[in-house]
Amino acid sequence: MATLELRGIHKHYGAAHAVDGIDLTVADGEFLAILGPSGCGKSTTMRMIAGLETPTIGQVLIGDQDVTHLPPRARNVSMVFQSYALYPNMSVAKNIAFPLKARGVPKAERDARVAKAAQTMGITALLERSPVRLSGGEKQKVALARALVRDPALYVFDEPLSSLDAQVRAMARSELRQLHDRTKVTTVYVTHDQLEALGMGDRIAVMKAGRVRQVGTPKELYGAPADTFVAGFLGSPPMNLIAAEGKIIGFRPEGIGVSRAGTPVASDQFAVTARIVELEFLGSTWQIYAVQGAGEAAQKFIAHVSPQVVTTLEVGSDHVFTVPRAELHLFDAKTGLRVTA
Amino acid sequence: MRYVRKSGFYLGLFLFALFSVFPVAWMVITAFKEDSDLYNVDNNPFLYNLPPTLKHIEYLFTSTHYPTFLWNSLFIGVLVVVITLVLAVPAAYSLARLVGRWGERSGIAVFLVYLIPPTLLFIPLYQLISFAHAANTVWALVLVYPTITVPFCTWLLLGFFKSIPRDLEDAAMTDGCSRWQAFRRVSLPLAMPGIATCVVFAFALSLSDYIYAASFVSSTAARTVSAGVPIELIRGDIYFWQSLMAAGAIVAIPLAIAYGLLFNKLVKGFAATSG
Structure with a gap:
């Protein structure tokens, strides 16, 4: 010892x-x-x-x-x-x-x-x-x-x-x-x-x-x-990391709200409008593959939602994904280090 | 069906054994034959048409230098095996553990040396041997045979040591061994099949070589079996067949038995390390 x-x-x-x-x-x-x-x-x-x-x-x-x-x-x-x-x-x-x-x-x-x-x-x-x-x-x-x-x-x-x-x-x-x-x-x-x-x-x-x-x-x-390295390494699937608001914003696939494009967003929510590429059945949850933007600037992320939510979604069209701002992880866009909001 | 297959297997085995034993058996039968039995073309060569005799074997041991040749061959063979192992084992081990391109290249370079035929080498080597004042003695052969055996055995052992995972030595060292103990207790036992092969190869080579043995040694007292026997027992066009056969069989049979036993061990060694 x-x-x-x-x-x-x-x-x-x-x-x-x-x-x-x-x-x-x-x-x-x-x-x-x-x-x-x-x-x-x-x-x-x-x-x-x-x-x-x-x-x-x-x-x-x-x-x-x-x-x-x-x-x-x-x-x-x-x-x-x-x-x-x-x-x-x-x-x-x-x-x-x-x-x-x-x-x-x-x-x-x-x-x-x-x-x-x-x-x-x-x-x-x-x-x-x-x-x-x-x-x-x-x-x-x-x-x-x-x-x-x-x-x-x-x-x-x-x-x-x-x-x-x-x-x-x-x-x-x-x-x-x-x-x-x-x-x-x-x-x-x-x-x-x-x-x-x-x-x-x-x-x-x-x-x-x-x-x-x-x-x-x-x-x-x-x-x-x-x-961002640690963030992208832990968890399966790991934390989503997308560039927005001059920072890199991280959020877990769990606890993401999804609604039809154009739905108004509350001020305490962070919102991304993205296209649903694929839906995957995982048993108790569904996994959504979403893409924001197109071409070089395209950013992908993953969301987990309940079976009830899935019935309202449509593959190939834009949806609004919302995450409570309190649950976001913010990282510096250059260094990748964690910053406090 | 099983019975048929099994008897087929044994029949095959029997034929194969017969094939292997045949030349040796003929040598032994011939060694005990009277001249008048052997040279009569009407006689069956595989049977004793006259009672067997020991006189040709007696002749071999009393009227030729065969006992000296035997001793020289054994002496040279054992020394060559020792020199080969002392040089080839550390060389192969270090080449195997030398990471990077140079380990492999050196291994190939060492092996290429083995490919140069003795017929090309014996003249320059003779100069070296004279320079070392070893000409005409058994030491000439003790020095020369490793030029063939060391490169070949180094190359052979290189493969064996490479197949032993480094992890095993690392494990032995964290388990409490020094570098040397890890080599001796773990790697060396695992390379035993390769080392046994080297022993057989080096001994067989020093026993069977003719060109160096005949060219570097002219005094009878320093000759080996392979050079001495044909020189003493083939005089002009007269072959002393029975004594020649006896001289061959006396060396071949014990060696065959020894190799057989060693081979068994070899196979066991292979089985233990693979899979």
């Missing part, structure tokens, strides 16, 4: 700046999700935490100890890989025992701890099998068992669920979170999937192009995105 602190971390590969100045503090026992698109530097950041890469500039501190130049084995960080990285030439039991063996733990204690870890993950029946023949979900459990068999100061997860089927993934997500709640070990979880980050993280750090754009609780990020 320990805190983690990144101080002014840079990682340069020649002229390419994979990580371009990150300051981040993770509290003891916290679950921090690092969220970002591929190539944003999140994996490099994680590899620097684990010690697999050395920062070009900056420091990594685990539990107040500067570990910047320590090799991975001296850091007591457990890492779970996207590929699971199970050793194919060893049985499941030997895979789980490997970190203990590498640290010179005696055989009797090793066996006991492997049995316990296997029990925690519910894979006792698999211990003598070869990892090569396991299913994706089973491999993932073995990888987790190998990570938790020793008592690490820190877990780092590199997209551990991304190679699972959608159904198994949802299950694994809640299991992982429960595991964290039991063990209370500081965790850094790297993902490009906002559902994982929103669902599991105590806090989320959103990264883009080697920098952290915003850090906060899932609710903070969802409720008050710091810039």
